[in-house]
Amino acid sequence: MNILQNENLIIESSSSGAELTRIFSKKHNRNILWDGNKKHWGRQSPILFPIVGKLLDNETIIEENLYNMTQHGFARDMDFEITNKSDTFISYSLKSNESTLKKYPYSFELLINYTLNDNSTNIEWIVKNTDSKDIFFSIGGHPAFNIPFFEQNGFSKYHLEFKRRNDVEKINLNGSFTDDITFIGDLKNLQLNPELFKNDALIYTNIDEVSICNNDGSKYITLSMLDFPLVGIWTPYYSESNSTAPFLCIEPWYGLADSIHSNKIYKDKKFINKLGKGKIFTTSYSIDIH
Template sequence: MIKLSNEELTVAINEHGAELTSVKDVQTHVEYMWQADKKFWGRHAPVLFPIVGRLHDDQYRYQDKTYSMTQHGFARDQDFLVTAQTATSVTFTLKDNDASRIKYPFAFQLDIMFSLLGRQLSVEYRVANPSDEPIYFSIGGHPGFNVPLGDSQGTFNDYTVAATPAQTYSSLKLDGPFSDVDHPTTLNFERPMKLNHDLFEHDAKILQLDQQPATLTLTSGLNEHGIAVTLQNADYVGVWSPYPAKAPFVCIEPWWGIADAVNADGDLTKKFGIHELYPQAMFNADYSIEYF
């Protein structure tokens, strides 16, 4: 387990999956991150790579060969190497290997960098293509936050998620686990969205950002604690809590990619929301979380 700390926060990140597992306030000892109670969801903040969401039949095709990969890909279940570290920052690295190439026949290097400054934790994804062929991938975060936060005796329904800019966003609904791309809709965030578990009856609420900056803020009127997730260039952001389980957490998920379209034909190069990275090129994506 890697620890970062400053005068405001202490942060723990597991080398397994490069997964953020804890963020605590130094003074109040408030734990902001969901603690992976398997009764509801046994993860904290997994990395989604090289796909986001689910594939039809957990399969895809590339160059006339069929590969199997389960939801959200394999990076979250791999051990990363720590390739740089200071008291307030760390870089984790994962490269392709014999096991990964069975599921994903591409050369890659994935670097995930965490940097703590004041009450803000920045997360950067860097995908490099060291080969002489294009690679195809998606990537995303899945951080879960305790609700309620702090010593409040409140409930899930006392919290809201606000968006900045406060506007109506394009949205995609999920049909089962798949993206209903033929029936786009909207989500009105001119006012904060009040949380209740029934919101997630049909899975995540998905805002289509198209790489426009946005901030989603989780707060209540019960105390001063909350979190704000700021995205500079994400394709989408999902808001999710498991249903029908009345779980005491919510995830705010920055995505550069999304689940297969309902009518996907399985060709990875044509997958909805896929990123193509040219030979010797590098892809950068980042987001930050402010804890207050």
């Protein structure tokens, strides 16, 4: 594991998938990030690239050829190279290669940068088009945060607070795929309870900030993702006990699972990103610990 540390936080990340594997708060003497216990979910903060969610039948048509790709793409299961590191910064790189070209026929470089600030971690994504033509891609984050934060509290002792930039829509799921859309308009608070996640993730548009808060009003963490088109909120739901896993994922996305009506053509996917030859896509989000 690769460690960054300051007087408030310790963060660890791995060359495997360029995944963030630990956020430890010295102030609270607690791990903020889920530990990856496979009983519930064996990952912690995977990078989703070059798809977010599932493809219909795990296949897609790119440049008129059919390709197979499993949920959330291949980057999370590949080894990245460390290209730069200091006490408070680390950069990981994944370049297209023989393995990636069998699943995704574009040349690219994907950089994942972690910067440790005072009480926050900034996560930057850079996609470079190294191909001779336009490329298309999706990218997303999937960090999981421990809930309950304090042992005496249960999952339902927490709520979410949102900051939005425009009217919010909720994209509904039908199994693993997207279906109809519900107009929400304003979205300020959402009381957590297990039944919210009966149908998998909650997906919203136009959200710039999500905070996990105790019901007494005190904030736990805030994830800021200015101008991201989508955010997913997810935890595994167990119907037999009407309960959830002891974590909550807040997932900033530039991409979306296939529609149940998908034509399987990759560049027609909703929220797909187009990047011109020689161009660079850059975005970032931050996790603040209160």
